[in-house]
Amino acid sequence: MDEEDAVEALTRLGLTTYEARVFVALQQLGTGSASDIAEITAVPRSQVYGAAEDLQSRGLLDVQQTRPTVYRPVSPEEAERRLLSQLESVGQDAFAYLDDVRGSADNDEERSEAIWTVRGQPNVRDRVIDLIGDADERVVYGTPDPELLEEELLAALQAAAEDGIDATVVSDEPAVFDAVPESIETVRQPADDQPEASTARLLLVDSDTLLMGVISADLGDDGEIAFWSAGTSFATVLSILSEEMIELDG
Helix, strand or coil: CCHHHHHHHHHHCCCCHHHHHHHHHHHHHCCECHHHHHHHCCCCHHHHHHHHHHHHHCCCEEEECCCCCEEEECCHHHHHHHHHHHHHHHHHHHHHHHHHHCCCCCCCCCCCCCCEEEECHHHHHHHHHHHHHCCCCEEEEECCCHHHCCHHHHHHHHHHHHCCCEEEEEECCHHHHHHCCCCCEEEECCHHHCCCCCEEEEEEECCCEEEEEEECHHHHHHCEEEEEEECCHHHHHHHHHHHHHHCCCC
């Protein structure tokens, strides 16, 4: 890494370019005046004062009130601690705001039914795990393929069961049931009542969330594609129909 790389990295941590250049120059000098700094870096002396004032407000340098004013930077270790702490604080504030405003501009009078698609088996698995984590009362997961009862997914089902969620695995394959821990209920679905063979997995959550995955050679490298919907009338209707087909107890 050279000086320009260091300046760029510091700007990514929240400093302006002038602030970053002044701070790097002071690390080279140890202590220095605005004139000293301007001599070794591409910052006009008139701009050094403002940059130094901002660096002082960040706790990154000390100021000696002499004529001329002399600046002394904190150590790189202290600067790292302060900048990362400030960056974390700003990030937390930003994401807290996003949580507060999420959905605030929705038009409740007219809203389209949200149906989403996910491509790729790892991405489908991760979406299934996320939806299981959102469950309040009930989770039903069905698959004819033991390979789609991934370790992470099983852990999510078991965690839900331990939290008091009614967790059920549906299949007609003994190998699937062999992988299911005792804390999770199992329901055998006769092969004649199973969906088409291309249906890789089915997830129902709280009777208003549904995910259905399909595997097909036509999907190429993606392998699996799934659609899912949560909190919509579409998901509710399909969930009811699916539960009736599986003959789950209500």
